[in-house]
Every structure is written in structure tokens, then in C-alpha cells.
């Protein structure tokens with residue numbers, strides 16, 4: 001019966017040198033362009049993130065995948081051989097959700113279609129580099145993150161603080 005079959009692979013993704021690869025059984029539903037300084041440092045430009053359920057992704061090659069804690073609330077993964085950005089994960093959204101740069105999707109592998117850009121985050125002048133001028137494309141823009149997300153981050157931070165003890 002189809003219920004016991006593995007879910008179909010709908011896309012593959014890989015770093016530039018091919019040492020890190022994963023497959024996905026769900027296509028991303030949103031693409032969020034982040035203008036924050038950390039993304040600009042790490043990617044060289046604003047990074048367009050695809051959201052995914054971790055359970056829908058499966059690494060097939062990951063020997064050169066390394067993690068880096070870019071802030072108190074997030075860690076990022078990249079290939080130690082070619083430098084490609086592989087993922088971004090917020091501690092308070094684990095073990096469920098991850099983001100990965102849409103640019104690492106192998107386009108010819110996609111079954112179906114990828115969404116267009118959905119929104120911009122970290123758009124406030126104080127949040128992004130001065131050289132980054134965001135086009136007037138009519139998409140949703142947030143000064144930093146959506147309020148829901150900020151609330152979750154604050155709750156996580158206070159839980160961390162209280163569990164550390166006196």
C-alpha cells in the first residue's frame with residue numbers, strides 16, 4: 001500500500017563542490033529574503049531563505065558540513081570545503097523547522113514549482129547594511145522579524161536564563 005512507501009523526493013540540494021547534499025520530500029512554501037548584517041557577511045549579499053520541516057529533508061552527503069553559532073538564538077551550517085551556506089536553524093524552532101538558502105536547490109531536480117519571493121526581513125535602516133537598497137516590489141516587509149517570531153525568541157531566551165540557575 002502507498003502508506004508504507006517512502007515519500008517521494010521532490011528536489012535535491014547541494015553545495016557548490018557537491019560534498020554536502022540533501023533531498024527534500026516537501027517543496028518550500030515561502031521564500032524570505034533576509035537583509036540582516038549577519039546574512040550579508042556570511043552570504044556576501046542578502047540571503048533568500050526557504051523554510052522546511054526538518055523531517056522532510058534527508059542528508060545524503062555531509063562529511064564537510066560544519067555548524068557555526070552565529071548568535072545566541074541561531075546556528076548555521078556551511079560546507080567546510082567550498083564555503084556554501086547550507087542551513088540556518090533557530091534553537092527555539094528545533095527539532096521541527098529549518099531554513100536553507102534557495103540557491104542551493106538543484107533546479108533541474110525540482111518536481112513542481114518553487115514559490116516566488118514572499119517577504120523581506122531585517123529591512124529597518126538600523127538592521128541592514130547601508131549599501132543594500134530593497135526594491136519596491138510590493139512584498140511584505142518587516143523591520144526585523146514578524147512579531148510572532150520575536151515573541152518566540154524572547155520566550156526561549158527567558159527560559160534559557162531561568163534554567164541556568166543562580
Ligand SMILES: [Zn+2]
Nearest residue numbers: 015017079082
Ligand atoms: Zn561544498
Ligand SMILES: [Zn+2]
Nearest residue numbers: 034035036039
Ligand atoms: Zn539574516
